[in-house]
Amino acid sequence: LMQLSIPLNFIGFVYREIRQGLTDIEQMFDLLDVPAEVNDRPDARPLAIEKGTVRFENVRFSYDPERPILKGINFEIPAGRTVAVVGPSGAGKSTISRLLFRFYDVQDGTITIDGQDVRDVTQKSLRSAIGMVPQDTVLFNDTIAYNIRYGRPDATEEEVRHAADLAQIGAFIESLPDGYRTMVGERGLKLSGGEKQRVAIARTILKAPPILLLDEATSALDTHTEREIQTALDTVSRGRTTLVIAHRLSTVIGADEIIVLKGGEIAERGRHAELLSAGGLYAEMWDRQREATEAEERLRKARETD
Ligand code: ATP
Numbered sequence: 001l002m003q004l005s006i007p008l009n010f011i012g013f014v015y016r017e018i019r020q021g022l023t024d025i026e027q028m029f030d031l032l033d034v035p036a037e038v039n040d041r042p043d044a045r046p047l048a049i050e051k052g053t054v055r056f057e058n059v060r061f062s063y064d065p066e067r068p069i070l071k072g073i074n075f076e077i078p079a080g081r082t083v084a085v086v087g088p089s090g091a092g093k094s095t096i097s098r099l100l101f102r103f104y105d106v107q108d109g110t111i112t113i114d115g116q117d118v119r120d121v122t123q124k125s126l127r128s129a130i131g132m133v134p135q136d137t138v139l140f141n142d143t144i145a146y147n148i149r150y151g152r153p154d155a156t157e158e159e160v161r162h163a164a165d166l167a168q169i170g171a172f173i174e175s176l177p178d179g180y181r182t183m184v185g186e187r188g189l190k191l192s193g194g195e196k197q198r199v200a201i202a203r204t205i206l207k208a209p210p211i212l213l214l215d216e217a218t219s220a221l222d223t224h225t226e227r228e229i230q231t232a233l234d235t236v237s238r239g240r241t242t243l244v245i246a247h248r249l250s251t252v253i254g255a256d257e258i259i260v261l262k263g264g265e266i267a268e269r270g271r272h273a274e275l276l277s278a279g280g281l282y283a284e285m286w287d288r289q290r291e292a293t294e295a296e297e298r299l300r301k302a303r304e305t306d
Contacts, residue, residue: 038105038123046125050114051079052210052241054100058109061092061099069095071264072109075257082242084252086285087261093245094135096261097213100243102126113211131209131236135216136193137200141185144173144199151203159206166235167202168228169195194225201232212242216251223297226250249289258282 054077061070069092077083085093099106102118111118118126131151139147148160155163160180164170172195176182182189184199191199204212214233230250237244246252253272260268260275260282268280275282 038102038119040122041120044120044122047113047116047121047129049129049210052129053077053079053114054211054241054243055112056096056099056109057112059099059106059111060108061095061104061106063104069264070099073261073264073266075259075266075269077241077243078256079241080239081256082237082244082254083257083259084244084246084255085259085261086246086249086252086282087259087267091261092264093261094215097132097215097243097245100213101130101132129209130211130213131204131207131240133197133200133204133212133214133233133236137196139185139191139196139199141187142183143181144176144184144189145180147184147199148202148206151206152208155206160202163202163205166205166232167198168232169198169202194229197229198232201229201236205236210240212237212240213245214242214251215245216247222300223293249286260285 056073056075059070059073060068062068073096075083085096087093098104099111100118102111102123105119113121113126113129140150145157145160148164149155151163152159157180161170164173164180173180173182176189184191214237226248233244233251234254244251244255252258255272257269258272258275259266260280262281268275268278268282270278276286277283
């Protein structure tokens with residue numbers, strides 16, 4: 001039995017690692033043809049989106065029973081609004097987005113979209129209603145046009161270009177010798193983190209889902225790239241129910257509500273200005289990030305003048 005259980009554990013381990021590592025899991029499931037951890041109920045129905053209101057009610061979750069990650073989370077994203085989740089590393093921010101996409105099921109409480117529990121609807125309908133801009137986008141070894149069109153395979157060339165322009169990556173693509181036919185991915189042109197993220201945004205613009213899930217890259221971006229990405233995100237999230245897992249506080253300034261997560265609980269909540277004047281954890285994080293950004297800018301300027 002031992003001999004059998006070790007390889008089985010190992011397969012489970014590899015499987016979990018793959019799941020963790022590749023954020024565009026929807027794709028990976030297709031590619032690997034592995035069963036998802038959660039299954040559709042026999043009576044699962046397609047999600048019927050009316051307005052796109054998302055609600056977390058008393059959500060509790062842990063990956064490992066010994067270590068609770070979310071300890072009773074309550075919030076609502078009214079249709080068309082933006083809620084941003086911030087907080088220290090390991091606070092459980094990305095876990096919230098994984099639960100909304102139903103990579104895992106909650107252990108207590110409910111997550112609903114327009115009143116429908118995500119566990120009662122088909123995963124296919126759930127995932128087609130949610131556009132995900134992950135931390136790190138997996139690109140196919142194909143042309144950049146193919147990679148953008150993946151958001152909606154029947155999109156015309158014109159629509160692909162328009163989406164790329166809105167995502168602030170059109171000019172960059174046109175500057176390449178092969179333009180939209182440039183091969184990208186492992187064997188092609190390597191794109192930077194910020195470029196990949198804009199490809200993901202262009203895809204999402206084509207997909208035009210009612211609900212958006214943005215998991216920002218942790219990696220530092222220069223101020224210019226950050227501004228371009230911010231503009232692209234503003235375009236795509238306008239009028240859509242949006243959940244932002246924010247690492248850069250610049251993305252959260254305009255959010256309708258900011259949730260500060262700490263140790264699996266909501267430590268503070270409110271709008272940017274309210275939280276700043278409250279002088280708590282958020283204000284502290286903001287100060288620290290501003291100092292870091294300023295230091296970076298000074299360093300960059302010093303290098304430029306050298
Ligand atoms: P960061 O800002 O660093 O991305 P986060 O707030 O998004 O962090 P999560 O990714 O939600 O944090 O993780 C919360 C906790 O859950 C972490 O302590 C992490 O180690 C743990 N965790 C995440 N994924 C798994 C998993 N698949 N199995 C076990 N534990 C996990």
